[in-house]
Amino acid sequence: MPRYRLTIEYDGRPYVGWQRQSNGPSVQQALEEAAFRLTGQPTALTAAGRTDAGVHATGQVCHLDIERDFAPAKLRDALNAHLREHLVAVLEASRVEADFHARFSATGRAYLYRILNRRARPTLDLGRVWWHARPLDAAAMQNAARVLLGTHDFSSFRASECQAASPVKTLDRLDIARQGEEVHMIVEARSFLHHQVRNFAGTLALVGIGKWSADDLRQALEARDRRAGGPTAPPDGLYLTRVTYPTERGGP
């Protein structure tokens, strides 16, 4: 059966997350129902990252097998026609080899975390940014964040319900910069622990307001204990922006 790779964009607000759950609509369900309506066959989708409720994606990747041979652009347009009721869209589709696996073949994942840092609440970006009214020192956050780069036991930034086999991960990039009224955090790694990016954001905000020093952050990391880390930032500001695979060059 031909295997297809899809690049997916979604607004996480109306969904319980990527994965199917009994308590509400999921992105996976929306896409699987679209594939069923298109093919008449129950079709399972596997994604690179199982985003949580309220988390957005501009570059989620998933794969599916379809008996019929579709031109990739036709598959994209046909799935989108069946997704009209949803805040989910297929940006790109391509034929891939049978051994391509959206989750297990992935060698890198990139996330953006957006903080709206001003006195006034968000209006146009409500639900799409973390609103943080106290001024943040983005340069201090960037400076402190360097201690997180590389291979570490990230237990201090790991949700209790995390199912990863090991708390040791390698952080390849963590860039923080002010963009007008917003502070953007870009993180890249092969894979992440559950809530790792949101726990980074919540903790680095403590550095941003001057409550924590760079040394406090180092000590929190070295404690290897979730109680030593800072709070979990809300899902609103989190975007899965890119998944990379070995055959590709990593783009910006």
Place this chain on the structure above:
Amino acid sequence: MPRYRLTIEYDGRPYVGWQRQSNGPSVQQALEEAAFRLTGQPTALTAAGRTDAGVHATGQVCHLDIERDFAPAKLRDALNAHLREHLVAVLEASRVEADFHARFSATGRAYLYRILNRRARPTLDLGRVWWHARPLDAAAMQNAARVLLGTHDFSSFRASECQAASPVKTLDRLDIARQGEEVHMIVEARSFLHHQVRNFAGTLALVGIGKWSADDLRQALEARDRRAGGPTAPPDGLYLTRVTYPTERGGP
């Protein structure tokens, strides 16, 4: 009575427009009710631009008179506290002279029009961009748009319900450029006719898809007849981004 100037941001989707109307909630009503709850006095607000239903603002300006003497930052925060149920926020407040008038003192207005130009529908930006699936040649649009610069009778781009005394306006800027998947149009003038920016966007999209040449656009302008202009683009992509006043230097 002290006069205050407010800079306002709003998501236009839930509103019938800036101005109070009997058929639904308006931005003006939301702000006037917040001012009433704060002061206990009926308070009228006057805005620089009466945006239509569904049109957004990131830099609307309005003024109001309040008997009490507020520190501007306190006024901003107090109004925002009363705006929590709304997609309207006060970004800045300042004390101004009694002869400042948000509408009549304004010497320039800037709008951004965002077109999402890709095959897939918007998800995160639904209602905040005009979705245009056919590829647009932004360079051809920019080249053709030059004919609109300067002082002209813009009757071909004027809504029939326009209340302006004259169809002659001076267009100071019209820049069109691709930004990734989007095409952005930035326009600046002292003032605009009703639907002028949306009629520019709808007409220039005809140039973008190659249906109209730059010469077709010139002929449409010279016809001074709405029937010669192109279609009206939807409100979704339109943002009032800045209003300038004589005491200020024009920013970017």
